Each structure stands twice: as structure tokens, then as C-alpha cells.
Amino acid sequence: MKNSLLSTLRNKETSCELFRQTAHQLGSIMASESDSFLSKKKSSIETPLAKTEVENIETSPTLVPILRSGTALLPSFLFFYPKAPIGFIGIRREEKTAKPLLYYTNLPIIHKESLIFLLDPMLATGQSASLAIDLLKEQGALEKNIVLFSILAANIGFQFIQQKHPSIRTSIVHIDPDLNSDKWIVPGLGDFGDRYFKT
Ligand code: URA
Numbered sequence: 001m002k003n004s005l006l007s008t009l010r011n012k013e014t015s016c017e018l019f020r021q022t023a024h025q026l027g028s029i030m031a032s033e034s035d036s037f038l039s040k041k042k043s044s045i046e047t048p049l050a051k052t053e054v055e056n057i058e059t060s061p062t063l064v065p066i067l068r069s070g071t072a073l074l075p076s077f078l079f080f081y082p083k084a085p086i087g088f089i090g091i092r093r094e095e096k097t098a099k100p101l102l103y104y105t106n107l108p109i110i111h112k113e114s115l116i117f118l119l120d121p122m123l124a125t126g127q128s129a130s131l132a133i134d135l136l137k138e139q140g141a142l143e144k145n146i147v148l149f150s151i152l153a154a155n156i157g158f159q160f161i162q163q164k165h166p167s168i169r170t171s172i173v174h175i176d177p178d179l180n181s182d183k184w185i186v187p188g189l190g191d192f193g194d195r196y197f198k199t
Pocket of ligand 1: 122123124183184191
């Protein structure tokens with residue numbers, strides 16, 4: 001299912017409406033699989049018929065989308081984690097150099113124990129995500145408690161993140177082989193934000 005949804009996102013003929021719908025569907029699968037990063041507690045409950053052992057999620061993650069594309073994943077994750085604190089990190093790429101520029105931060109209180117789900121659909125050079133990770137660490141997050149969720153990554157960006165932040169965990173739908181000279185993921189899907197926000 002994830003691959004077929006990704007094919008729809010990649011197709012340049014996909015309308016904005018379908019692109020949004022597909023991004024939300026893919027986001028929902030990513031969010032539903034994200035419970036593998038959560039600690040669970042066993043307890044005993046009674047069904048109408050019998051006593052049984054069940055597993056419950058212990059803590060809610062803190063959701064941090066990187067503006068603006070990361071907000072496309074937010075509704076899907078909120079559906080599964082309705083109590084989650086939400087923080088925002090605004091980073092844009094400088095057009096000429098593709099260097100990340102931090103322009104906005106609004107984060108909830110972060111503790112050493114906080115599990116952070118960093119939402120960044122397109123991991124190209126990895127520099128924006130890395131800047132966001134550094135910022136979260138400055139605010140008290142432990143690298144091992146940060147999970148990066150991306151739809152597409154360029155291999156070089158993925159490797160950059162792994163080298164710079166060896167303890168971070170990732171959930172990435174697909175890793176593409178190339179990054180072109182303008183730092184776009186190839187084959188990729190184009191500008192995620194422009195296609196999702198219709199700009
Ligand atoms: N951001 C995008 O939206 N697309 C890319 O290919 C790279 C970064």
C-alpha cells in the first residue's frame with residue numbers, strides 16, 4: 001500500500017486534491033506504524049466474556065513538524081495521538097545555496113524522557129532535519145528519543161543524518177538514489193510543499 005500511495009505522490013499528473021488525500025493516507029499508515037517506537041505497559045482487563053491481558057501505550061509522543069511541509073503529516077499523527085503536545089520549527093531552504101535558515105521556533109517543554117516525533121516529509125540534504133535535531137537537543141531532548149518521519153529521503157541526506165546523529169531513529173517510506181545539483185530528490189516527487197499547499 002505504501003508504495004502505491006508513493007507512486008501517486010510521485011506522478012506529476014496527480015492533482016492537488018489527490019496529492020493531499022494521498023499524503024494523508026500515507027501519513028496515517030506511518031502514524032499507525034509509529035507505535036513500534038513507544039513503550040507499552042501490560043495490564044489486565046475484563047471483556048464482557050473474560051479476563052485478558054492487554055498492552056497499552058504508556059506515553060504520548062511530542063509531535064514536531066518542520067514548517068511548512070511537516071504540517072501535512074500532522075493530522076494523521078494527531079488522529080492516533082490526540083493528547084500529543086505539538087511544537088513547530090520553521091526552516092526554509094535558502095534558494096541559491098540550499099542552506100537551511102531557521103525562522104521560527106515554538107516548542108512545548110521538553111524533558112530528557114520526552115519522545116519526539118519529528119515530521120519532515122522530504123529529507124534531501126538532511127541539513128534542515130539536522131538543524132531541527134540540534135535545536136531539540138539544546139532544549140533538552142536526548143538524540144535517542146527523537147524519531148524522524150519522512151516520506152522520501154535522498155540517500156546522501158539519510159547518510160548525513162545517520163553520521164551526524166548516530167542515535168536517532170528513523171521511519172522513512174523510501175530512499176531515492178540521487179540529489180540533483182539544485183538539491184532536489186531524484187526521481188523524487190518535486191516540491192512537496194508547493195504541490196500540497198497549491199503554491
Ligand atoms: N523538498 C522537496 O519538497 N522536494 C525535494 O525534492 C527536496 C526537498
